[in-house]
Structure formats: C-alpha cells, structure tokens
Amino acid sequence: xxxVAIVGYGNLGRGVERALEYADDMNLVGVFTRRAPETVAAxxxxxxxxxxxxxxxxxxxxxxxxxxSATDLPEQTPxxxxxxxxxxxxxTHARIPEHFENVDRAAKENNNVSIISIGWDPGLFSLNRLMxxxxxxxxxxxxxxxxxxxxxxxxxxxxxxxxxxxxxxTIPNDExxxxxxxxxxxxxxxxxxxxxxxxxxxxxxxSEEKIREEIVTMPNxxxxxxxxxxxxxxxxxxxxxxxxxxxxxxxxRVGHTSEQNKEVIDYSLELDSNPEFTASVLxxxxxxxxxxxxxxxxxAYTIFDIAPKYLSTKSDNQLRKELx
Amino acid sequence: xxxVAIVGYGNLGRGVERALEYADDMNLVGVFTRRAPETVAAxxxxxxxxxxxxxxxxxxxxxxxxxxSATDLPEQTPxxxxxxxxxxxxxTHARIPEHFENVDRAAKENNNVSIISIGWDPGLFSLNRLMxxxxxxxxxxxxxxxxxxxxxxxxxxxxxxxxxxxxxxTIPNDExxxxxxxxxxxxxxxxxxxxxxxxxxxxxxxSEEKIREEIVTMPNxxxxxxxxxxxxxxxxxxxxxxxxxxxxxxxxRVGHTSEQNKEVIDYSLELDSNPEFTASVLxxxxxxxxxxxxxxxxxAYTIFDIAPKYLSTKSDNQLRKELx
Numbered sequence: 001x002x003x004v005a006i007v008g009y010g011n012l013g014r015g016v017e018r019a020l021e022y023a024d025d026m027n028l029v030g031v032f033t034r035r036a037p038e039t040v041a042a043x044x045x046x047x048x049x050x051x052x053x054x055x056x057x058x059x060x061x062x063x064x065x066x067x068x069s070a071t072d073l074p075e076q077t078p079x080x081x082x083x084x085x086x087x088x089x090x091x092t093h094a095r096i097p098e099h100f101e102n103v104d105r106a107a108k109e110n111n112n113v114s115i116i117s118i119g120w121d122p123g124l125f126s127l128n129r130l131m132x133x134x135x136x137x138x139x140x141x142x143x144x145x146x147x148x149x150x151x152x153x154x155x156x157x158x159x160x161x162x163x164x165x166x167x168x169x170t171i172p173n174d175e176x177x178x179x180x181x182x183x184x185x186x187x188x189x190x191x192x193x194x195x196x197x198x199x200x201x202x203x204x205x206x207s208e209e210k211i212r213e214e215i216v217t218m219p220n221x222x223x224x225x226x227x228x229x230x231x232x233x234x235x236x237x238x239x240x241x242x243x244x245x246x247x248x249x250x251x252x253r254v255g256h257t258s259e260q261n262k263e264v265i266d267y268s269l270e271l272d273s274n275p276e277f278t279a280s281v282l283x284x285x286x287x288x289x290x291x292x293x294x295x296x297x298x299x300a301y302t303i304f305d306i307a308p309k310y311l312s313t314k315s316d317n318q319l320r321k322e323l324x
Numbered sequence: 325x326x327x328v329a330i331v332g333y334g335n336l337g338r339g340v341e342r343a344l345e346y347a348d349d350m351n352l353v354g355v356f357t358r359r360a361p362e363t364v365a366a367x368x369x370x371x372x373x374x375x376x377x378x379x380x381x382x383x384x385x386x387x388x389x390x391x392x393s394a395t396d397l398p399e400q401t402p403x404x405x406x407x408x409x410x411x412x413x414x415x416t417h418a419r420i421p422e423h424f425e426n427v428d429r430a431a432k433e434n435n436n437v438s439i440i441s442i443g444w445d446p447g448l449f450s451l452n453r454l455m456x457x458x459x460x461x462x463x464x465x466x467x468x469x470x471x472x473x474x475x476x477x478x479x480x481x482x483x484x485x486x487x488x489x490x491x492x493x494t495i496p497n498d499e500x501x502x503x504x505x506x507x508x509x510x511x512x513x514x515x516x517x518x519x520x521x522x523x524x525x526x527x528x529x530x531s532e533e534k535i536r537e538e539i540v541t542m543p544n545x546x547x548x549x550x551x552x553x554x555x556x557x558x559x560x561x562x563x564x565x566x567x568x569x570x571x572x573x574x575x576x577r578v579g580h581t582s583e584q585n586k587e588v589i590d591y592s593l594e595l596d597s598n599p600e601f602t603a604s605v606l607x608x609x610x611x612x613x614x615x616x617x618x619x620x621x622x623x624a625y626t627i628f629d630i631a632p633k634y635l636s637t638k639s640d641n642q643l644r645k646e647l648x
Binding site: 015018019022023024093096097100117122124126127129130131133134135136137138181244257258260261262263264265266267268269270271272273276277279280281284287302303304305306307308309311312313316317319320321323324 | 339342343346347348417420421424441446448450451453454455457458459460461462505568581582584585586587588589590591592593594595596597600601603604605608611626627628629630631632633635636637640641643644645647648
C-alpha cells in the first residue's frame, strides 16, 4: 500500500479524495489544510491541520499537493519536498523551468522524489505533444481546448460593473480541426482556433447592449475571439452552468511519412469534471512517485521522465501479457 | 549521430528508410537482406547481404529488424540481439511474453538493449490501454481498428476458387463508438464492433452469387461479421484499392471519476500508410534504444518501460520549456 496525504482541499483536493477510492493499492492518511480543520468537511477522510503533516511523517509515502499555481505551489512544492515525496499540478507553463529547478534542488538535497506539473495540460497533452513530434518529425502539432469552462475568463466577466455572475466556455472550432486533419496547411490566428461563449447574469438596471460591447472588446480576454454573449437568470446559471465543471480538448499531430502519405494522431479528452480528471492523473503519478522513491531514486521529474509501467498496479509480466 | 541498419526490406523496411530521412540525428548504414543484394533496389540506401552485418558491427548502433512476426522475428530478434542493439515490431500478441523472455536473455548475456513489439498495435495503442486504465481504474477500454486493409483477410479472399484478386477493409462501427463515448454500457459482440468490406475481381465465368455466399459464410474470417462484397475489375482494384495501405483505429477509455462524472479518453490514428507509420514509430524507439545502450542499460524492453523523453531529440530542459 502507498500511503497518501492530500495537502489543500478545494475542488482538486476533493477530486483526489474521490480518485483514491478507486485506487486499491493506495491508502488516504488524511486531508491537511491551512484552514481550521473543524471548519473543513471532507467527504470521508479525516481532516488535520497542515502543521500535523510533520507529526505523521513516518505514515506518509507521498503528499499530493492540491494548492493553486499562482501563489501556493511555487512555495509549497519546494518546501514540502524537503520532507516528503510530492506530486503537484503546477500549470503556469512559462514558469515550469524555474519551478522544476527549485523542486529538483529540494528533492536531491533531501533524497526525495517529486513529480511536477501533472494533469492533462500540462501533463497528458504534453506527453502527446512530445510523442507526436518524435514519431512524425515532419509535421505540425496543434492543441485545442474545450468545450469547457475557463475560470480565468469567467472571473474577468464577473469583474465587469453590472455583472452579478457569469460562466465562460471556450469552444474549439470543429471546422478548423477537420480541415487540419484533412491535411490543409492553415495559418491560424487566435480567432480561428476557438470561440468563446458567455452566460451572464445582469444586475438590475444594467444595459445588455453596453455590457455585451464591453465583453466582446475586452483586451487579452475576448477582443481576439468571436464571442457570443447570452443573458440568463441566476437560477438558470446555477442549474445549467454551475453543476459540473466540464472540459476537454485535443492534441493533433498531422505529419507526413513520405511525400504522398499523411498520418494523423488525435488525442482527445471529453471530461465531465476537469478537477476530478486532473486528480485521477495525479493519483496515477503518485503511484509512480511512491515506486520511484522505493527504488531509491531522487530528484524532480515530469511526465516526460516516467516510464508508463510505473503508473499501473500490474506487474511487468502481466502488462506484457494483458495490455501489449 | 545514431547509426542504424535496416534488416529486411519489404514494405516496413522501405518505410524505415523513408522515416530515417526525417530523423536528423540518425544515419542509415545500409539495408541488409537475405536476398542477393544486387536484386534489391533500395530507394537511396546501399544494399548488403545480411551476412555483411557482422563485418560492420563497429559501425552500427542499432539494427531495426523489419522481418515478419510469423517466422522471421521469433528467430531473428534473439539471434541478432546477441551482437547488436535491436528494435522489432513483433505483433503476435499471444506470443509476446515468450518472445520477450528469449530476447531478454540474449540481450542480458551480451550487454545489449532490445525494444520489442514497437508500432501502433502493439505499441502506441498498448501504451494508451495502460494509461487509460491507470488513470481511470473504474472504466472500460475498447480498441477499434480501421478503416484499413487487413492483409490476412485479403489473402483469405484470394484463396477462393474463382477469385483473381481482392482487397478487404475492416471498418469500425461509428454508431457504437458514439454510444460508448456517451456512456452506454454495451455487451458487444464481434459483429457489433466492426464491419468488413470486400472488393473482389472475379475470374471469367465465376458466379457472383456463389462467391458472395462463400465469402460471407467463411468461418473465422467473415461469418461473425456483417460483410459487404463489391465486384470490380482488376483495373479498378489496382487504381482505387492498391495504391495506398491506409489503416488506423482508436483506443477508447471511458471511466467514472465519481458516481456522477464520466470521462472519455480517445486516442485515434488515421493513417495513409500503415507500414510507413509503423516504421516512424520504430525509428523513434530506435533513438531510445541507442540512448539506453549508451547509458549502459541492458535487456529487453517494451513501450511500457521507456520514459517518453528518450524518444525526442530535444534536451530535458528544452522539453520542459517547449512542450510541457
């Protein structure tokens, strides 16, 4: 059994708790939070103060760090990796090299293993970007996201004066996807790849026309996209757009293996729950983390560095017999 | 540079020759054949007798073995792995464990590396079967093949009296695929998953009706499928069904991350050329093979045992910066 601690208990932490229920080889030691433990109701797990992590150091094989990438993980992952094997979902792409260096140093100095930036992007999509270009070096990789809720864009809508609440969906352009798969060479602009759809609850007296204009012209967020705005009641927003956190996307690699032959690799995800799926990937890599640590490995790893067999509960023999 | 020899020069060997042209870090030493070398015209490579392999042992880092799985590779891979690092595409699923043991022994006794059963199935599809069940343990994996030409089924058609020539396509059932992705639990029979489409050239005087009946009732090959038979002229067969060797397929993993949430992973290939794509996968794993050997590793490996970074020409830093 691999003994796991969940550090941080938002949507992702809850997803990890659920994912661990389906992992027969893993045992959840508890949820560790910065909040007062008595104020946090986990689904089944015991909840402890984050300070209690250190009193349970001998009972924990891997900590799954479920904080945010903006401010939590850049501090937490190097820090906790001094004392534990860790897995995180750090997803600020531009800062990954720096994060890797910080975590790698902490891991090597303290003989621990950390696997960073695990999830689906970065994560499974990164893996498919690597494999696509390695297998079809003469070709192009394009990543599409959606259909799914973007938290950043939903937040931007909610900051507009006169908007009470809002949800924004990023939608990939299916026509463009089909044309790329058919082998067309397209010079794609941001506008071509995705569209944006907004569901907005207005405050009393706010002008639909004025707010629609403010949204579709908002720099960085919407001005480069074709954006559709729907005005709905809070009840409709709650019932139809806030129950689930669907997402997904696609990594396409279209390449030539000779002048006349084109090959297409299409890796697609259709997710009812973005945080639960990300959590499931984290749990599989927590298994790998526990095993690498048991082998005596140390240092920081990414999805690129892990042989697939480490993710499975099956023996090497069983894998060759049943899945190859 | 990794110096590569192609051993065997059929469709797959020709595909490897083409794939190596797109691999900037690899050098093709030559094609080695059991036939008289002067009777074999490679596209660009020098052609040697297979016996010359041993005189060039110092110039070769990896042999890509391009023989057939029925009789060539079970002999060749263990044999050549005594003298060389090797990669093969052994695809008789039921005999993989035995093949692995034989190759592993030869590799370890002689300090070489061999990567076996590389291609797309076994190969990339196997990898996605493993990752699908590791990430979504509560779910189902279904593999579909096609649309593509099945050599075995085409051969079976050509053995019928009164059939001059024929090509058979395996076609996945798109309606079933959509229903599975939508979360339906289906008890699938062989007939449900794929249909078969045959293009047949008749001998003078042969009866369409009689031959159609013989095809659709042929045990093992067609009787368990819905089969469509088209009779065409040799010219049409040559022009429309023999220029390319298209294939492809899909590994679907549909799983739940909680009672209410379903997640779908869909890995799909659409290939103009089955042998050229398989060859491209072999070349990427030949790179891994050369590197593992340089690191001092020994033994037999499968796709499950190889960390993805070994496939790429990019440094670890570059991979984290550009692709993660």
